[in-house]
Amino acid sequence: MNDSSTPIDESVAEESAVGTHFIHTRIKKEMAEGKYEQVITRFPPEPNGFLHIGHAKAIVVNFSMAEAFRGYTNLRFDDTNPAKEEQRYIDAIKQDLSWMGYEWKNECFASDYFDTLYEYALHLIDHGLAYVDSQDAEAIREGRGTLTEPGTESPDRDRPIAENKDLFERMRAGEFADGEYVLRAKIDMAAPNINLRDPILYRIRHLHHYRTGDRWCIYPTYDFAHGQSDAIEHITHSLCSLEFEDHRPLYDWFIEHLPVPSKPVQIEFARLNINFTVLSKRKLTRLVDEGHVSGWDDPRMPTLAGLRRRGFTPEAIRSFCHEIGVTKSESVIPFGVLERNLRDDLNVHAERRMAVLKPLKIVLTNFEAGVTESAHLPNHPQDETLGTRDVPITRELYIEQDDFMEEAPKKFFRLKPGGEVRLRGAFIIRCDEVIHDETGGIKELHCSFDPESRSGLPGAERKVKGTIHWVSAEHAVPATVHLYDRLFQVADPAADKDTDFTAHLNPDSIETVEHAMLEPSLKDWPAGDPVQFERLGYFVADPDSRADALVFNRSVTLRDAWAKIDQAQQG
Ligand code: ATP
Ligand code: MG
Secondary structure, three states, X not given: OOOOOOOOOHHHHHHHHHOOOHHHHHHHHHHHOOOOOOOXXXXXXXXXXXOEHHHHHHHHHHHHHHHHOOOEEEEEEOOOOOOOOOHHHHHHHHHHHHHOOOOOOOEEEHHHHHHHHHHHHHHHHHOOXXXXXXXXXXXXXXXXXXXXXXXXXXOOOOOOHHHHHHHHHHHHHOOOOOOOOEEEXXXXXXXXXXXXXXXXXXXXOOXXXXXXXXXXXXXXXXXXXXXXXXXXXXXXXEXXXXXXXXXXXXXXXXXXXOOOOOOOEEEEEOOEEEOOOOOOHHHHHHHHHOOOOOOOOOOOOXXXXXXXXXXXXXXXXXXXXXXXXXXXXXXXXXXXXXXXXXXXXXXXXXXXXXXXXXXXXXXEOXXXXXXOEEEEXXXXXXXXXXXXXXXXXXOEEEEEHHHEOOOOOOOOOOEOOOOEEEEOOOOEEEEEEEEEOOOOOEEEEEEEEEHHXXXXXXXXXXOOOOEEOEEEOOXXXXXXXXXXXXXXXXXXXXXXXXXXXXXXXXXXXXXXXXXXXXXXXXXXXXXXXXXXXOOOEEEEEOOOOEOOEEEEEEEEXXXXXXXXXXXXXXX
């Protein structure tokens, strides 16, 4: 206990943590009116794929509202469609949610409510509010009408209650084939909202369910299961994306006509869209299944598993979600905004190291062979608590090929013949001679160093225009480095309905650099830990990285090369 701590003003703490968006404002008012004791929310993924950054928005909205108002959040798997759901997706979703730093109160499954939902269906039948329809899917679709024309009533709509009940029980008993019958709510075929035109509640599907096995051969539709699942769990606020707005009257109708234990309210917010990528599980599944990426956790994927492997931190994703806010209007967020949040986080936390991606050998002709000196470098320019390290310097070093130009323009301030440059943390060198190979390419540079310019000596103050990074040829450890670019070449890959979105994949979305050279302190760098390679960007060791086969992924560059492009896009 810290007795001297000042009490926190809770209202201020709430608002700074979650922002004040319209949902927050509304719930705050309801709480002030005493409508609720606490706010109970849920995050309801369907376990048919990995979570993506769009889900992160929904996660942050749901968890932060419960946190702000003394409540909790359930994790509920909306597993009513046995055709696509798998245990491995459940495991991945839980892993991602924990990684994001959220703890759910109860782990729930819509499939746990199959018995209750079945009872609810019988309840509607008993009250003349549901009927068994023998029309096929095609006829039902046609009968629903359009936005401008009312639907037409099914010939089975007035089937007697007893007959409906008998047929529904026999549907459940497995007497009929898939598609032979469906159970429909009896609402209003002329309703302006098509969702109210006798929606389907149950379908026959002789399919094995990953959790309930072969116990059921009828499955509730998402529309029938979702709101009732919320009610069963006593969810107070069902926060979901805008596409469910038109379904709300239907959900309210169910809640009104069923003996549910609670009455959740639904509030919708706009989905997250990000440019140069896709955020739909159907499309992401195709990228994986068709081998366009290496898996759900490919670092180019907008999935949480992919972003994690790319080196994103939970803090960066959460701060991104808070920055974009919660509104009711659709917008497209530039990918660069996500990257900026990562850059801002890593700038504070990532240690600095030197690495040469495309090595060019230099020989310091006046540096004694066999001698190792060391450069003493801070691990972080601002944060002294991150310590220092000694980086070995020897007669032969590697610098970046890009840091040398044989025929350099005037404004080129890195190394050129006869020119000088400072080696970061070491001393100034001059390029005396360029050694070519048989094909005329550059083999190595012969340079001399200025002993007086070593750190700590008076000459260290001598000014030269450029400072470049380097590693000792003798001590450097080789690594494979992945550099990433946008996954798609166009801002909205799904915009053109006549072209398959995969046609817009960026063929250069990954560049693999095979023989990068890293300073020796990176040899045992733990997988998942961020590091800045000075001047090159932020990187992370891949989970497949081994001490004898290092693999690093670039998480983000130091500057946003896309800012201009995004600006132009937005006009
Ligand atoms: P997808 O369109 O990618 O298949 P989904 O909505 O079918 O997504 P679910 O597993 O049903 O996937 O989503 C769980 C929750 O996440 C839902 O409440 C949904 O509203 C929300 N969600 C999904 N995508 C986004 C997004 N892009 N932005 C905000 N919330 C999202
Ligand atoms: Mg969905």
